[in-house]
Amino acid sequence: xxxxPLDERKQQILKAVVSxxxxxxxxxxxxxxxxxxxxxxxxxTIRNELADLVGTGYLQQPHTSAGRVxxxxxxxxxVDFLMDPEAVSPTVRRTVKQAFETAPHSVEGILExxxxxxxxxxxxxxxxxxxxxxxxxxxxxxxxxxxSQSVLIILVLEGNLIKQTVIRLERATSQDDxxxxxxxxxxxxxxxxxxxLLLRLSGLGPDRDEQRQILERVIESISxxxxxRQSVVLHDGVRNLLRHPEFxxxxxxxxxxxxxxxxxxxxxxLQQVAFDKDVEIIIGRENTSSGLRECSLVLTTYKxxxxxxGTIGVIGPTRMHYxxxxxxxxxxxxxxxxxxxxxxx
Amino acid sequence: xxxxPLDERKQQILKAVVSxxxxxxxxxxxxxxxxxxxxxxxxxTIRNELADLVGTGYLQQPHTSAGRVxxxxxxxxxVDFLMDPEAVSPTVRRTVKQAFETAPHSVEGILExxxxxxxxxxxxxxxxxxxxxxxxxxxxxxxxxxxSQSVLIILVLEGNLIKQTVIRLERATSQDDxxxxxxxxxxxxxxxxxxxLLLRLSGLGPDRDEQRQILERVIESISxxxxxRQSVVLHDGVRNLLRHPEFxxxxxxxxxxxxxxxxxxxxxxLQQVAFDKDVEIIIGRENTSSGLRECSLVLTTYKxxxxxxGTIGVIGPTRMHYxxxxxxxxxxxxxxxxxxxxxxx
DNA sequence: TATTGGCAGTCTCGATCCGCGAGTGCTAAC
DNA sequence: GTTAGCACTCGCGGATCGAGACTGCCAATA
Numbered sequence: 001x002x003x004x005p006l007d008e009r010k011q012q013i014l015k016a017v018v019s020x021x022x023x024x025x026x027x028x029x030x031x032x033x034x035x036x037x038x039x040x041x042x043x044x045t046i047r048n049e050l051a052d053l054v055g056t057g058y059l060q061q062p063h064t065s066a067g068r069v070x071x072x073x074x075x076x077x078x079v080d081f082l083m084d085p086e087a088v089s090p091t092v093r094r095t096v097k098q099a100f101e102t103a104p105h106s107v108e109g110i111l112e113x114x115x116x117x118x119x120x121x122x123x124x125x126x127x128x129x130x131x132x133x134x135x136x137x138x139x140x141x142x143x144x145x146x147x148s149q150s151v152l153i154i155l156v157l158e159g160n161l162i163k164q165t166v167i168r169l170e171r172a173t174s175q176d177d178x179x180x181x182x183x184x185x186x187x188x189x190x191x192x193x194x195x196x197l198l199l200r201l202s203g204l205g206p207d208r209d210e211q212r213q214i215l216e217r218v219i220e221s222i223s224x225x226x227x228x229r230q231s232v233v234l235h236d237g238v239r240n241l242l243r244h245p246e247f248x249x250x251x252x253x254x255x256x257x258x259x260x261x262x263x264x265x266x267x268x269x270l271q272q273v274a275f276d277k278d279v280e281i282i283i284g285r286e287n288t289s290s291g292l293r294e295c296s297l298v299l300t301t302y303k304x305x306x307x308x309x310g311t312i313g314v315i316g317p318t319r320m321h322y323x324x325x326x327x328x329x330x331x332x333x334x335x336x337x338x339x340x341x342x343x344x345x
Numbered sequence: 346x347x348x349x350p351l352d353e354r355k356q357q358i359l360k361a362v363v364s365x366x367x368x369x370x371x372x373x374x375x376x377x378x379x380x381x382x383x384x385x386x387x388x389x390t391i392r393n394e395l396a397d398l399v400g401t402g403y404l405q406q407p408h409t410s411a412g413r414v415x416x417x418x419x420x421x422x423x424v425d426f427l428m429d430p431e432a433v434s435p436t437v438r439r440t441v442k443q444a445f446e447t448a449p450h451s452v453e454g455i456l457e458x459x460x461x462x463x464x465x466x467x468x469x470x471x472x473x474x475x476x477x478x479x480x481x482x483x484x485x486x487x488x489x490x491x492x493s494q495s496v497l498i499i500l501v502l503e504g505n506l507i508k509q510t511v512i513r514l515e516r517a518t519s520q521d522d523x524x525x526x527x528x529x530x531x532x533x534x535x536x537x538x539x540x541x542l543l544l545r546l547s548g549l550g551p552d553r554d555e556q557r558q559i560l561e562r563v564i565e566s567i568s569x570x571x572x573x574r575q576s577v578v579l580h581d582g583v584r585n586l587l588r589h590p591e592f593x594x595x596x597x598x599x600x601x602x603x604x605x606x607x608x609x610x611x612x613x614x615l616q617q618v619a620f621d622k623d624v625e626i627i628i629g630r631e632n633t634s635s636g637l638r639e640c641s642l643v644l645t646t647y648k649x650x651x652x653x654x655g656t657i658g659v660i661g662p663t664r665m666h667y668x669x670x671x672x673x674x675x676x677x678x679x680x681x682x683x684x685x686x687x688x689x690x
Numbered sequence: 691t692a693t694t695g696g697c698a699g700t701c702t703c704g705a706t707c708c709g710c711g712a713g714t715g716c717t718a719a720c
Numbered sequence: 721g722t723t724a725g726c727a728c729t730c731g732c733g734g735a736t737c738g739a740g741a742c743t744g745c746c747a748a749t750a
Contacts, residue, residue, distance in 0.1 A: 029713050042723050047714070065713045065730050105511045140489040144501050152505055156489050160497055164507055166450045179528070238583065239602035242595050250587050257584035374742055387694050392743070410701045410742045 006058075006077070013038070013049050014058055015082040018070050022321050025245055027067030072284035072318065075296070079281050079322050086323040088331050092121050096335055107131060107159045107304070107340065111234060114302070114312060114336040119237025121328045124316030125260070127299075128234040129270045131310045133157055134223045138189050138197075141218065143178040151178060155218060159304050159340060165221040169210055181211065189215070194222040233263050233270060237314075246294060246317040255291035256315075265289055270311040273299045279326050284318045294318055298325050302333045304340040312336065351403075351422070358383070358394050359403055360427040363415050367666050370590055372412030417629035417663065420641070424626050424667050431668040433676050437466050441680055452476060452504045452649075452685065456579060459647070459657060459681040464582025466673045469661030470605070472644075473579040474615045476655045478502055479568045483534050483542075486563065488523040496523060500563060504649050504685060510566040514555055526556065534560070539567040578611050582659075591639060591662040600636035601660075610634055615656040618644045624671050629663045639663055643670050645678045649685040657681065 006014065016037040020028045030043040030050060038046060050068050053059040058074040061067070070078065099117035103110045111128050118126035140156040149172050155163040173181075189197060198219050201212070238257065247253045259266055269289070273280050282297040292315070299313030312333050314325060351359065361382040365373045375388040375395060383391060395413050398404040403419040406412070415423065444462035448455045456473050463471035485501040494517050500508040518526075534542060543564050546557065583602065592598045604611055614634070618625050627642040637660070644658030657678050659670060 027713095031713075043713095044715095044723050044725090045721085048722085051715080061714085063730060064715090065728085067713070106509060140487075140497075142485075142487045142499065144485040146505070152485075152501065154487070154499060154501070154507065156497065156499070160491070160509065160511070162499065162507060162509055164451060164505065166505070183524070236606060239599050239606060242599045242602070248595065250593065254584050254587045257587070261581060261584060372742095376742075388742095389694050389696090389744095390692080393693085396744080406743085408701060409744090410699085412742070 006056075010049055010053060011082060013046065014053060014070070014074060014077060017050075017053075017059060017068055018074060018078045018082070021069060022319055025319065027062055027069045029067035032067070072286065075283045075318060075322070076286075079283070079326075083323050083326075086327045088327050092328060093331070095121055096332055100335055100339055103339065105160070107161045110336055110339050111310075111312075112236075114332055115234045115236040118312065118314060118329065118332045119235075119240060121332070122298075122314045122316070122325050123237075123240045123243065124314040124320065124325070125235055125237045125241060125256075126312075126314050127266065127270060127297075128312045129267060129310040130234075131159065131161065131304060133161060133163075133194075135193050135195065136161065136222065137191050137193055138218075138222075139191075141182060141185050141189060143182040143185075143214070145173065145175040145178050148172060151214075153214060153217060153221070155221060157222070163221050165217055167214060167217045169213065173210065181214075185211065185214065189218070194219045233260075233266050235260050241316075244317050244319075246319065252291075252294060256295065259289060259291045269297070270299065270313070273301060273311045273313075275301050275309065279330060280313075281322065281326070296320060296322075298322070298329050300329055300333045302337045302340065304337070351401075355394055355398060356427060358391065359398060359415070359419060359422060362395075362398075362404060362413055363419060363423045363427070366414055367664055370664060372407055372414050374412035377412070417631065420628045420663060420667070421631075424628070424671075428668050428671075431672045433672050437673060438676070440466055441677055445680055445684055448684065450505070452506045455681055455684050456655075456657075457581075459677055460579045460581040463657065463659060463674065463677045464580075464585060466677070467643075467659045467661070467670050468582075468585045468588065469659040469665065469670070470580055470582045470586060470601075471657070471659050472611065472615060472642075473647075473657045474612060474655040475579075476504065476506065476649060478506060478508075478539075480538050480540065481506065481567065482536050482538055483563075483567075484536075486527060486530050486534060488527045488530075488559070490518065490520040490523050493517060496559075498559060498562060498566070500566060502567070508566050510562055512559060512562045514558065518555065526559075530556065530559065534563070539564045578605075578608050578615060580605050586661075589662050589664075591664065597639060601640065604634060604636045614642070615644065615658070618646060618656045618658075620646050620654065624675060625658075626667065626671070641665060641667075643667070643674050645674055647678045647685065648682045 013033065016033055017028050020032065020036065030046040033046050034041055034043040050059060053074075054061065054068065057071055058077060059068040060071050062069060096117050099113050099120075100110070103113040111130070115126045115128045118128075136157040136159070138155065138157060139160075142154040142156075144152040144154065146152055146166065149169045151167050151169055151173070153165050153167060155165075157163065192200075197215060201215055201219070238260070241247050241253060241256070269282075269287070279298060279300045282299070284296060285293055287293065287295070287297070294317060295315055296318045297313060297315050298320075299311055301309055302312050303309045313329055316325070358378065361378055362373050365377065365381065375391040378391050379386055379388040395404060398419075399406065399413065402416055403422060404413040405416050407414060441462050444458050444465075445455070448458040456475070460471045460473045463473075481502040481504070483500065483502060484505075487499040489497040489499065491497055491511065494514045496512050496514055496518070498510050498512055500510075502508065537545075542560060546560055546564070583605070586592050586598060586601070614627075614632070624643060624645045627644070629641060630638055632638065632640070632642070639662060640660055641663045642658060642660050643665075644656055646654055647657050648654045658674055661670070
């Protein structure tokens, strides 16, 4: 099971097994391989190679006298070294384009569209995290008087991302006063990030006036990634899962649904996706969550500008057409980023 | 199949069949009925009655020599005339209470919690529509300058419901001008509903200044029920469906998921729920959607105050414990309404 | 007339069995 | 190192069968 370097022919055979298996879903045998991919070789030769690949842990057989199926390790080797870059078909390209044409001009709207179309073109479940706002610049702030001492703080960030939060002041304040205060705050905080604000605040000493209270709440509301629905992972396309034969087993589906509906754990995984890598693939048991034992994630990031960004990708059975999915995830991410860019002015 | 009035004993037998079937999921036979519910009668007598109930369309048998199962008509008769009012267990009551204690002070937050806890306590899929805002009073309006001539309109309605929309003005306008305009608009529109605004606007003649443009957009954004995610039906608890044996058949689940993920059709059904009725139950084929042929809906409305309100309920297999579900839907609706009430000041 | 016991008939469900086909591993020859 | 041949294994689908559950009907009964 140690890291035996695979010779050229073994690589080609592994590649053929993965390719064939991902489309047919049937364990692939030596005869099929010989006929479809290696006409120059006999099935017996291929059997020998297959036996080696099983020995080194790249393949497995569901039972004696069945064909071979890739292991997680096999898939990993495939995506790292063997996978051909795939082009996205014009049809898919058009689908994506059209989907985004009808998207509203807001971050949420665009991300929802992205989730929708990504699920559609990959035939898997799509995942999208809300943009990371801790470094987003503040564009506008507004205060609305509610009953008694409650005040609704409305915050507009880059990308027209709106955050709202309610605060209780220590004394009743009229809407006029609040409006004046909002105007003042706007002059002060416009263009700042939460971090910068925090810095200024700490340099200010422990005053206890309303402005300070409000600003603290503003910072909190920008930084906290759990407070609103926005922070939770968007997903779409659960119905697609039912088409995959690996989910006739209902428990698997249930585990996965639980993960999706609860969200927190998934959010944790998605947040760890490196912003510098292109596309990140997590295969089967490489996942820490037990619910994802038999699933793979194909993830990348989307960008709004230099500061605000998040993760987008899909989750599906380990047996997926990685090349195609990677290409389509990348496409949707780029399309979404292009649309999001101008919003972040 | 015409509307034969059922005599007392037939009613009791129908009731027993529905009750037993909803908990066991197994077609219920004459012997079971005699043993569990009608010790005074012989199974042969019950067989005669059952045969009558089949003849009049209240029951059916999956096949000869199986027990009886309620038809949609049987369920309908049950919920209309036979169902006992059920109390909600203290455990459930506590669960609901605790769920709402952690809810944020916003309409969306509370409704999400409601969807979540309703799914949990009914073990079905919960549905919640966004509040109808066409008659909601405007609380606050704000204008934020975006790039060039674009302006972000932020609207706060009763219940701290925030609506946003982007508009392009015919000429560039500074943020200062926008702020002044917002202040003016606030004085004008505060406390009005979209309808009232529309009335005033039409009395104003066809001016073409910015204010009018903005107000038109405001009205549109309040009235349009399709524009934002908020209008779409919230749902939760899909994982619960997998526990019901009627959904091992995957196509059914897929149809239902499609309905849920697309939303529009469901929204249409939910909007038709009468605001004056207590709890509305729609059973099986009473639904127009083919995807809901084997599902029932238990729906009621929630209220924020006299004006803003929406629909809340669950969707599940026709074989559900109607009494319990009705009681729990009602409970969650009331709890949510209580929380929403104070927000609508 | 309503009810009941008895009984033959019907149908589903699960277990078991069997043969086919696919695919393997091994061996000996090239 | 490659290949043909062959015996062997195993899963899958279809057929078969008996047990069990219920029914419908009929004749007897209160």
